[in-house]
Amino acid sequence: LAAREVRPAGTVVRVGEVAFGGPEPVIIAGPCTVEDRDQLLRTAEAVRRAGASMLRGGAFKPRTSPYSFQGLGETGLELLAEARALTGLPVVTEVLDTEHVELVAEYADMLQIGSRNMMNFALLRRVAATGKPVLLKRGFAATIEEWLLSAEYLLAGGNDQIVLCERGVRGFDTATRFTLDLNAVPLVRQLSHLPVIVDPSHGTGRRELVPPMSLAAVAAGAHGLIIEVHPEPEQALVDGRQTITPETLADLVRRVRALNAVT
Ligand code: PEP
Numbered sequence: 118l119a120a121r122e123v124r125p126a127g128t129v130v131r132v133g134e135v136a137f138g139g140p141e142p143v144i145i146a147g148p149c150t151v152e153d154r155d156q157l158l159r160t161a162e163a164v165r166r167a168g169a170s171m172l173r174g175g176a177f178k179p180r181t182s183p184y185s186f187q188g189l190g191e192t193g194l195e196l197l198a199e200a201r202a203l204t205g206l207p208v209v210t211e212v213l214d215t216e217h218v219e220l221v222a223e224y225a226d227m228l229q230i231g232s233r234n235m236m237n238f239a240l241l242r243r244v245a246a247t248g249k250p251v252l253l254k255r256g257f258a259a260t261i262e263e264w265l266l267s268a269e270y271l272l273a274g275g276n277d278q279i280v281l282c283e284r285g286v287r288g289f290d291t292a293t294r295f296t297l298d299l300n301a302v303p304l305v306r307q308l309s310h311l312p313v314i315v316d317p318s319h320g321t322g323r324r325e326l327v328p329p330m331s332l333a334a335v336a337a338g339a340h341g342l343i344i345e346v347h348p349e350p351e352q353a354l355v356d357g358r359q360t361i362t363p364e365t366l367a368d369l370v371r372r373v374r375a376l377n378a379v380t
């Protein structure tokens with residue numbers, strides 16, 4: 118069901134007014150993690166002003182260490198809903214666990230399946246059943262075939278509102294956090310009708326690499342970007358090293374639009 122031949126013209130995934138798979142790349146921006154009301158509302162307003170069309174922010178966080186901040190949970194979801202009401206931006210947030218799927222779906226406009234859960238088939242089935250649009254991140258050690266088979270679980274569950282997200286794979290080089298696999302973009306576009314976006318924040322782990330890799334992703338044919346932004350990246354509770362400021366985002370949005378106009 119994910120194969121390009123099924124829908125040669127491509128699928129357009131709609132989240133409110135936002136359309137993935139159309140002519141304009143969709144820019145999703147926001148903090149890695151919802152930290153508190155002030156941080157989230159400030160960031161949401163700033164990313165709206167910078168020209169982003171959707172807000173991201175984690176309420177349930179998949180942390181490598183159980184001792185790291187795990188997110189605000191339902192309080193974080195309430196804050197995301199408040200940020201949406203304030204800015205008009207639709208919200209995408211991660212659902213970590215099958216038992217939270219309905220709860221997250223009550224608040225979010227799009228459900229994110231994280232890299233670590235790409236092969237959580239029970240979660241995929243449960244998320245498909247909500248009928249909500251899904252952002253399916255690539256597992257950081259998953260092949261493209263495995264990633265498309267995870268999309269197949271959602272499609273087989275009756276949900277075709279799927280946006281794929283390349284977010285870097287594990288390589289041998291420790292100079293960057295992950296290795297952003299931009300090969301995946303044109304390849305997935307050839308293999309599947311589903312839109313594909315890129316996460317240059319997790320894909321590089323370094324904020325200075327986010328603008329150039331964003332432009333490279335759009336040049337390669339990405340249907341959008343998901344970018345971590347914080348008003349004070351150095352103070353971010355999670356992933357500050359890869360987080361850009363709203364000013365950098367505003368500049369990047371202009372450059373992405375200009376690049377898209379010529380390609
Ligand atoms: C995220 O986008 O917040 C995140 C945790 O990403 P990933 O699942 O790609 O690591």
Ligand code: MN
Pocket residue numbers: 149150319345355356
């Ligand atoms: Mn993050």
